[in-house]
Amino acid sequence: MASRNTIVAHVEDRPGVLARVASLFRRRGFNIESLTVGHCEEPGLSRMTIVVDGDDHQVDQVCRQLFKLIDVVSVQDITYTPLVDRELALIKVSASNFNRREVLDVVEVFRADVVDVHAEALIIQVLGDEGKVDAAVKMFEQFGILEMVRTGRVAMRRGTETTKPPAISDSQQAAAAIRAMLGRRPEGVLPFASD
């Protein structure tokens, strides 16, 4: 079934690593919906949240091909795990004395923030999951959106589970940990078994 999948990858913070990831997606014909990258809890590593369009098989290939990049330290598909995902949008909405109140009503409903005010426009910051941001955008469209920017999804697993790469120096253990991460299916079931 084709759907949007959330992949988290930790990569070495080195020049060119984003190009390597982007090149891989282009070369294999995978569609990136969004890719966000930034620092994480461990110095020297960056954390990518990648949203990919594709069926389970394609997404599994994405993960496996990504992992083959030397600079990619870990890859995990967290689509089917409980997670928190957020996106931030800055929306510049046309708003004057005639309709500013109406715009602010919508801001309030979405628990959004006004971060800039001008006689003819407001910049509104919306934070939430993709569905909430979509809904807010739709509502603001009636007033006229002058400009918009969305960050793309960032995501984190709920509870104590993490996507952090194993901090293991022993190659055997590292291989085991990586293999466990690569399988999409629940523990105990081998990846890619047909039955």
Place this chain on the structure above:
Amino acid sequence: MRLTGARILMECLRAEGVEVFFGYPGGVVLPLYNTLGEYPDIKHVLVRHEQAAAHAADGYARVAGRTGVCLATSGPGATNLVTGITTAYMDSVPMVVLTGNVARDLIGRDGFQEADITGITLPITKHNYLLMRASEIAPAVKEAFHIASTGRKGPVLVDIPKDVFIEEAEWDGYPQGVSLRGYPIMDVPREEEVTKAAETINGAKKPIIIAGHGVVQSEAQEELVKFAEVSDTPVLTTLLGISGMPEDHELSYGFLGMHGHFYANMAADRADVVIGIGMRFDDRAMGRFSDFNPTAKIVHIDIDPAEIGKNFVTHAPVNGDVKETLSRLLPEIEPNRHPEWRAEIDQIMAQHPTDYVEEGTALSGPWLIQALAEATQGDSTIVTGVGQHQMWAAQYYPYTKQRQWVTSGGLGTMGYEVPAAMGAQFAQNEPIWSICGDGGFQMTSQELQTVADHNLPVRFAIFNNGFLGMVRQWQELFYEHNYHSVDLGQPDFVKLAEAYGVRGVRATNRAEAMQVFRDLEGYDGPVVIDFQLEREENVWPMVPAGAALSETIESAEDL
């Protein structure tokens, strides 16, 4: 001790035990060439085109079982390597590619002979480096050799700006190890995967093994034979898996695919368990994916987890090194016998033998390979280009020793045969037979000069039918005989050889060919042989493009 970047690089190559590398100088690598004289133990082979340097390193790597090394200057030197790097990448050949680049302050400013070779080679290398300090050279070269030669092998490129060759850095010996967190070695398979594979194999009634390049790369012939014998499983190879299984073994049933043996294709199509070992279920091997033996359970052993499940749903995946995995699998395999299944394949083989040699005096491809096999006792290392001659060489030469067969399978690189054979000859003393197409030979024949320089005993056997034969075959069969751009003009190959100071001979019929084989016995220099073949011979059997293995045809009438 402080050394220049150039010396550090050479110290690294020495520490890696590099005996030979193939290169071509140019402006930005001059500081490196300036130091080569101080390292006489590392032989530098001056090629005549950088593409040949890459193919030579590739051919050397495949025959020696070691990492091949090549070197080029920046810009056009580096871009000329690209075909050779891609060839190695597609066939997972361990190679370290060294390039010079413009000085650091010119990078990104379109300096003279600047090319973004790390950008260009992103999708065709296993990994690459652009080094901005001399102190980075030793750790990067150590990593490059490690990455190239472990896991699923492949080419790694190291790009070094001119002034980094000149810059000095502290040298306190070659690094002992590497620290690559994103690159764990996955040689050892998971126990549960091995067990599931063993159960599947033990329960098979009609098992078949398809052995790929991974068997050769991990030198697992002994383990493969033992595994096949205990489980009584017939063995097919892929094109690149040839020589992984000794073909004189009773369980060897040839290779499968577009021009594979008829019985091999049928066996793969009728098996109930298909055991892929160190191979990647490529389209040329498997035919139309959707119609490849839909009821078979697939067991897939491969070092690269991304290959497992890529093209087919896999019943029992095993991620691990072939040799390591087979030795762990063996104790779990129950001795078995499959007389009915063997008889079924034997019967197909009896009815459809790979025997397309016709009586007569004219030179035909199949006849010539068989005659060569006889003349060389099936003992030679065979390097080929791409096309009809390649398929005949795959079909008719009886390979028994690992690394005896060298061909560009994945990329299908014409012109590979000349420089790859040249490079391979540096790995062994016995003469190498380079089976050339008359088209491919014309692509890289400039390397005859390099061959002459080093008096290499390579036998370049041009299968000369004056056509771009395989393309002509397709035009005949699938484009209504509409020949276009396949009738190749050519030089006098004998005179061309002689112009390079290489012995040139010609054979126009079978008797002359036999005479040539006799004449060459004991000759230890290079030879070009112009074998003039029948012009319009076709390669059979054939799986037409887009057809299934079960639709293999044996003549044009079957179309």
